[in-house]
Amino acid sequence: MVVNSADPFETDERRALRALVAAFTEREVAPNMDTWEQDGSVPIELHRAAAKSGLLELGFPEAAGGAGDYIDLAILIEELIGHGGSPGLCGALLTHTIAAPHIAAAGDPEQIAKYVRPALDGRKIGSLAITEPGTGSDVAGVGTAAVRDGDHYVVNGAKTYITSGTRADFVTTVVRTGGPGHSGLSLLIVDTDTPGFSVGRRLEKMGCRCSDTAELHYDNVRVPAANLVGAEGTAFKQLMTRLDGERLNLAVQG
Numbered sequence: 394m395v396v397n398s399a400d401p402f403e404t405d406e407r408r409a410l411r412a413l414v415a416a417f418t419e420r421e422v423a424p425n426m427d428t429w430e431q432d433g434s435v436p437i438e439l440h441r442a443a444a445k446s447g448l449l450e451l452g453f454p455e456a457a458g459g460a461g462d463y464i465d466l467a468i469l470i471e472e473l474i475g476h477g478g479s480p481g482l483c484g485a486l487l488t489h490t491i492a493a494p495h496i497a498a499a500g501d502p503e504q505i506a507k508y509v510r511p512a513l514d515g516r517k518i519g520s521l522a523i524t525e526p527g528t529g530s531d532v533a534g535v536g537t538a539a540v541r542d543g544d545h546y547v548v549n550g551a552k553t554y555i556t557s558g559t560r561a562d563f564v565t566t567v568v569r570t571g572g573p574g575h576s577g578l579s580l581l582i583v584d585t586d587t588p589g590f591s592v593g594r595r596l597e598k599m600g601c602r603c604s605d606t607a608e609l610h611y612d613n614v615r616v617p618a619a620n621l622v623g624a625e626g627t628a629f630k631q632l633m634t635r636l637d638g639e640r641l642n643l644a645v646q647g
Contacts, residue, residue, distance in 0.1 A: 401464055410465060414472035417446050423477025429603035433595065434560060435485045437518065443486060444515030452490065457497035458510045463638065466490070470645045480646045481601030488557040488604075491639055492519025492565050495580055495631045499623045508563055508582060520561035522552040522583075522609055523632070532567065532632060533575040537611060539568035541618070546570070546581060548614040551593070558607025559595050561585050566611075567628050575629035580622035589614035 401407075421442050429435045443449050452466035453459020470483055478486075489512040497509045511517035528534035537550025548568055558564070564583045571577030583590060593608030623631055 402468070407465065407468055410468055411472055413446060414448065414469055415476045417443070417448065418473050418476035418478055422473065422482060426477060426479065426482065426603070429485075430481070431602075433602050434605040435482065435603050437515070437560075439486060440515035440518065442515070444513065449487075449489060449515055450513045453494070453497055453509070453513060456500070457505045458513045459497070463641075466642070467645045470642060474646055479601070479603070480643070481604040483642070483646055484556050484601060484604035487642075488561075489513065489519050490642070491521040491556070491635070492561075492563070494635050494638075495565060495622050496582065498631070498634075501622075503619065504582065504622065511562075517562040518557055518560045520555055520557040520564045522555050522558070522564045522566045524552060524554045526551055526553045526608075532578070532629060535567050535569055535578055537566065537568050539570050539579065539581055539616070541570070542615075544618050545615045546618060546621070548581065548583065548589075548611045548616055550611050552609040552611075554596060555607050555609055556604055558609050559592050559605045564590075564609065565622065567632070570625050576626050578628035579625045580628045580631060581616050582620040582622060583611070583614060583616055587614050587616065 421439060448469055450459045451461040451469050452463055473483055493509045493512045496504050508519065512519045523532055524530050525535060525537060528536060537548065539546040539548045562585055564585060566581050566583050568579055568581050569577050570579040589612040591610045593610050596606045596608065598606060
């Protein structure tokens with residue numbers, strides 16, 4: 394067989410990556426899919442096993458503990474799906490790819506150490522909270538409010554249909570710190586053990602059941618101002634630079 398060396402998907406390293414992910418999926422994922430679908434979630438042990446194989450770091454910058462690029466992440470998704478996984482499995486196991494990229498890109502060393510590296514190591518589960526009961530997925534219409542109070546923000550509002558919401562250790566939350574429209578939005582990292590934060594209920598779905606989905610409530614949640622990702626008013630721009638990649642991930646699954 395003649396291998397086209399100009400094809401970026403067919404380097405020696407990426408063929409080895411395909412074999413690694415295929416073996417991991419057949420060993421760790423496929424035999425357990427029925428159970429996880431019934432349970433409505435995947436265990437933290439799967440995240441740790443994937444991290445031990447170097448699979449959770451793909452697509453993240455080296456400065457944040459990552460390795461590889463988007464092609465490597467696409468290969469990971471292809472092989473997970475092709476060897477016994479599912480879109481729901483990808484949503485659950487790769488939840489860090491929507492929860493943590495904004496934090497990694499902002500480059501705050503303390504945030505990276507507290508949230509990004511543990512997520513890539515399979516020690517913490519992250520979630521991204523945008524969608525709300527009253528606004529749906531209209532990002533510019535987000536109403537969850539974060540009011541500055543000294544060294545903290547006080548957050549009030551609700552989110553719905555949040556992937557990994559029942560398992561998350563932290564939630565990268567879109568909040569309104571300013572006026573109406575996209576320019577008033579910011580990103581805050583909310584630890585789920587913070588008083589006033591709660592999971593309303595786990596949402597039942599027709600498919601992708603092993604990817605847990607939840608309603609979240611914020612009732613006077615005091616979040617350290619140090620948990621602001623980037624500058625105030627920049628959430629919309631941060632989100633738009635990442636959501637395209639999330640949609641592309643779904644296309645790769647297809």
